[in-house]
Amino acid sequence: MSNLSESHPPSFWTRIWESNIGYSFRSNPVAVASLMIFIVIVLMAVFAPLIAPFDPYDPAQIDIMNSEYPPVWIDGSDPKFLFGTDDQGRDLWSTILYGTRLSLLIGLCAVALQAFLGITIGLLAGYIGGRLDSLLMRLADIQLSFSTLMVAIIFLAVTQAMFGSETFNQYAIYFLIVVIGVAEWPQYARTVRATVLAEKKKEYVDGARVLGFGPMRIMVRHILPNSLSPIFVISTVQVANAIISEASLSFLGLGMPPSQPSLGSLISSGFDYIFSGSWWITAIPGVVLVILVLVINLLGDWMRDVLNPRLHKG
Amino acid sequence: MTLLSVRDLTVKFAMRDQNLTALNKISFDLAKGERLGIVGESGAGKSITGFSLMKLLSHPGFIDSGQILLEGEDLIELSDARMRAIRGNRMAMIFQDPMVTLNPVLTIGQQMVETLRAHRKLSESDAKQISIVKLREVYIPSPEERLDQYPHELSGGMRQRIVIAIALLLDPQLIIADEPTTALDVTIQADIMDLLLELCQSNKVGLILITHDLGVVSQMTERLLVMYAGKIIEAGRTREIINDPQHPYTQGLINALPQQTEPGRPLKQIPGNMPSLSAIPTGCPFNPRCEYALDHCRTTPPEIVRYGNVEVACHEVSRLNAERSEEQGA
Numbered sequence: 232m233s234n235l236s237e238s239h240p241p242s243f244w245t246r247i248w249e250s251n252i253g254y255s256f257r258s259n260p261v262a263v264a265s266l267m268i269f270i271v272i273v274l275m276a277v278f279a280p281l282i283a284p285f286d287p288y289d290p291a292q293i294d295i296m297n298s299e300y301p302p303v304w305i306d307g308s309d310p311k312f313l314f315g316t317d318d319q320g321r322d323l324w325s326t327i328l329y330g331t332r333l334s335l336l337i338g339l340c341a342v343a344l345q346a347f348l349g350i351t352i353g354l355l356a357g358y359i360g361g362r363l364d365s366l367l368m369r370l371a372d373i374q375l376s377f378s379t380l381m382v383a384i385i386f387l388a389v390t391q392a393m394f395g396s397e398t399f400n401q402y403a404i405y406f407l408i409v410v411i412g413v414a415e416w417p418q419y420a421r422t423v424r425a426t427v428l429a430e431k432k433k434e435y436v437d438g439a440r441v442l443g444f445g446p447m448r449i450m451v452r453h454i455l456p457n458s459l460s461p462i463f464v465i466s467t468v469q470v471a472n473a474i475i476s477e478a479s480l481s482f483l484g485l486g487m488p489p490s491q492p493s494l495g496s497l498i499s500s501g502f503d504y505i506f507s508g509s510w511w512i513t514a515i516p517g518v519v520l521v522i523l524v525l526v527i528n529l530l531g532d533w534m535r536d537v538l539n540p541r542l543h544k545g
Numbered sequence: 546m547t548l549l550s551v552r553d554l555t556v557k558f559a560m561r562d563q564n565l566t567a568l569n570k571i572s573f574d575l576a577k578g579e580r581l582g583i584v585g586e587s588g589a590g591k592s593i594t595g596f597s598l599m600k601l602l603s604h605p606g607f608i609d610s611g612q613i614l615l616e617g618e619d620l621i622e623l624s625d626a627r628m629r630a631i632r633g634n635r636m637a638m639i640f641q642d643p644m645v646t647l648n649p650v651l652t653i654g655q656q657m658v659e660t661l662r663a664h665r666k667l668s669e670s671d672a673k674q675i676s677i678v679k680l681r682e683v684y685i686p687s688p689e690e691r692l693d694q695y696p697h698e699l700s701g702g703m704r705q706r707i708v709i710a711i712a713l714l715l716d717p718q719l720i721i722a723d724e725p726t727t728a729l730d731v732t733i734q735a736d737i738m739d740l741l742l743e744l745c746q747s748n749k750v751g752l753i754l755i756t757h758d759l760g761v762v763s764q765m766t767e768r769l770l771v772m773y774a775g776k777i778i779e780a781g782r783t784r785e786i787i788n789d790p791q792h793p794y795t796q797g798l799i800n801a802l803p804q805q806t807e808p809g810r811p812l813k814q815i816p817g818n819m820p821s822l823s824a825i826p827t828g829c830p831f832n833p834r835c836e837y838a839l840d841h842c843r844t845t846p847p848e849i850v851r852y853g854n855v856e857v858a859c860h861e862v863s864r865l866n867a868e869r870s871e872e873q874g875a
Contacts (some may be wrong), residue, residue, distance in 0.1 A: 438646040440601055442660050442711070443632035452659070456650040 255537045262533040265526040272523055276332040283325035284311070288491060295320045299509045317497070317512045318504055319489075326492060327516050331523065333493040337407050338474040342466060344412025345473075349419020350462065354450045356420065357427025368424065371417035379414040379476055386410045387485040400488035407486055411473050422465055426458035433457075460538035467531030471524045478520055494520045547616075548718055548751050549575040549598070554611035556590075556597050556775075558822065559604075565822040567593050567606065569775045577718070578749040580742075582766035582783060584757060584798070588819045589772040591755045595721045598753070599638055600628050615719075634664045637712035638721045642728040643704035647696035653707055654692030660714050679710040683740060702733035706740065713744060719751040726761070738765060759802060763787045771795045774820055774830040781855030791857045791866065793835045829860065837861055 247253050256262050275282060285292050297320035300309045308315060314323040356367040390406055391399045399406070430436065431454060439449050474494075480486040481495030482502075489500050494516045501512025556568035568590050575581050583591045596602050598613055600620055613620040615635065620628065640646045648656060657676035661667055667675070673692065680688035683706040696704055705725065712720055722741065726734035742765055745752045754765055762769060762783060769786045771779040771794065779792040790796045797815035799805065806812050817834040820826060829847050832838040842860055849858040852866075859865070 434640055434642060434645040435648045437601070438640060438708075439648070441599060441632055441638040441640075442663070443629045443634055444659075444663055445626075445629055448663070453648050453651075457648070 252537055256533070259533055261529055265529040265533070268522065269526045269530065272331060272519075272526070273335065275328055276335050279325075279328035279332050283322075283328045284313075285322040285325040287321045287326040287329050293320050299504065299512075301509075302511050302515070314515050315509075315511050317501060318509070323512065323515060326497060327494070327519055330492050330494045330497050330516060331519060333404065333487060333491070334474050334477055334495070334520070334523070337404060337411070337477045337493065338470050340408045341411035341415075341473040341477070342469045344408060345415045345469060346419055346462070346466060348413070348416040350423050350455070352416065353420040353423025354427055354455065357424040358431055358446065358450050358454065364424070367420065371420050374414070375417045377414075379411070379472075380479060382414045383410045383476065383480055384483065384485060387480060391485065400490070403487050403491075407477055407480065410480075411476050414476075415469060415472070418465055418469060419462070422461050423458060426461055427454055430454045430457050464531060464535045464538055467527055467534060471527040471531065474520070474524055474527075494523075546577045547574050547614075548577045548579070550612075550614040551598070552612040552614070554594075554597060554613060555609040556593055556602065556606060557609045558606050560823075563823075564609070566609075566825070567775050567822055568597065570611070571775075571777055573770055573777065573780060575719070575751050575753065578745070578751055579768065580745060580752040580754065580766040582762035582769045583753060583755045583772060584759060584762055584769065585772035586757065586798075586819045588774075588821075590775040591757075591772055592723050593775075594772070595638065595723045595753065595755050598721060599632055599636060601632075630664070633660060633717070634715045635717050636719045636721065637715070637717040638723065639705075639708055639712050639725045641724040643701055643708050644696075644728065646708055647704060649696055652693055652695055653699075657692070657711055657714060660711055664715055675714065676710075679714055680707070682713070682744065683707070683710045685710070701729050702736065705729060705733075705737050709737070709741060709744070713748070713750075716748065717750065719753065720745065721753045721755070723755045724757070725754075727756075727758075734761075741765070759787065759799060771798070774825050775822070776830060776858065777849065778831065778858045779855060780849070780857075785854050791852055791855055791862050792831075792859050793837055793865065794831050797834075829858075837865055 248257075256266075280286070287293070297309065297312070297316050298318050300312050300316045301307055302315040302323075303310055303313055305315075312322050312324070314327065317323055317326065352367050352371075356364040387406060387410060394402075427450075435457075436449060436453060439453050444453070477486055477493060478495030478498065481493050482499040484499065487493040487496045489496055492500065497516040498513050498520070501509065501514075501516070505513050551571055551573050554568055554571040555566065557564040557566050571590075571594060573581070583594060585591050593602070593606065596606075597608055598620075600608070600613075600623075602608065608621055611621070615631070620631070623631070647653070651659070654673060654676060657679070658669060658672040661672040661675060662669075676692060677688045680691060685691055685703065685706055691699070691707070696707075699707070709725075720741075725741065726737050729737060738761055741752070744750065752766070754762065756762055766783045769779075769781065769783040770777050771786065771792065773794050779786060779790065779795050786795060787799065790799055794815070797813075800813045801815060803812060815834055820830060820833070826833055826843070828841070828843040828845055829835070829838070832842045835842065839861065845860070847858045847860045849856050850862075852862050
């Protein structure tokens, strides 16, 4: 016993690495590859200003004469532009880096908003129950009966008409975050409510009540941490969905303006030139978007398998 | 000096078209530092009594009438916030299964510190010091290390010790222990009970021990309540009830103990089952299972009356007692 306790306690990261989740991750090549690609994409997005050879937001660096150069591996290209240029003469590689940054930012912030709304509402509905539960869940049903895109299109079209194109373009990123965040909260609320209903019947909740803890503390500190695994799983799916929603809205011209393109608006702006032979303006950002969404979904799949209590109830 | 005094406590369950009576006018007293046992079959209302005292009945149960006086203060009148200040602080409760009563995602230390700081203004490190002292009191080896462990890293007996330590953290006057050893290994049961007894005696803590184990009750408690179908049917000093039970139900319980049966013979169980709350028989609730029941047992519910040194709710208690003495004399 004494020699066992002599070894100093392992650090946080070692413990994760040696846990079941760590083992399952290491032995799953798809998850490892997905995470690595995801990290690379995130790093590229975060350090876009350092990596990108041009600043796509700076009109001084854009020359319309450079427009529609193909990628370097195709004849007639300019070696300055790795993936060629778009219709305005912007370096596509730099624009994709900045666009990925915007797409990820909007996706993560929208999901954070969804999670905040959904978890709050789900906790209240599940823990308090009764009329409040019925009311909130009917609201969720109503919200779910409108498709996210429809709500977003109506909302964004109306705001665009109200504020005018100029103001809208300036605040487009906030509008997108809010509209995607608000449209999808029921996903979280329902999942959290279901978990809370199961958790609140467990005896540790009675134990907490017996110790004189108030409902807020029990909800936030005791029930919520025990409900995290489904929240993690839907979060990954929701980030992927939010990125797609943003891309779709931008593609429809209701999202990020062409002067500050996200992946979706890049695809959209290139779409006009696809039949004139400049396929790369659409195709390359499209591939980046697909890879980004795919790796997030693959990670989500892996996480769902690992965190599913039915698969490893010990 | 009375610590807890329960008067005519009635608890009902609101069902779709009627209210079912789960506790029917329960009255008892508990002196400071006294240890009281509550026994009865499943469904007698033992656990509901415990939860009612804490005012933690959840829907559809509710307290219909009566008083719960903790040092003269009626808990039923108290607001939720005032009640929360009492729970854990002046009254603590220990549950059956220590595997599930500790929060699985918080360390032992976090749970203890949180409990202390919810009731008292203490710094984190002071709270930790008190936790270590309490863990030592329940004989947890190397308590400093335990603070950083999660419940799943500990054995069942160890966890129940920690549950007891948490219950004792704020030096409550009363501990309600609801079958505290049922989920544990037999060898550990005795340890936990000894520990509980020792802590209650040394800290002068009142104990309400809810159990179906008559052996445990006779070791642990000074007084005993026997419950049947939501009523107290016999109350008195534990030793006297165990040695000379007056109510036919208590007699049945004691005769049903395996020790009361010769080897190779079937156990002497009480015929029939506890009635469900929706179909409590008229008159004495025990009458369908009672071999001595007469006509008036089926129509008039018996009042609880003093008989010798105990209180008992049975119409025929003096006749039965006389018959028993005759048998023994013959």
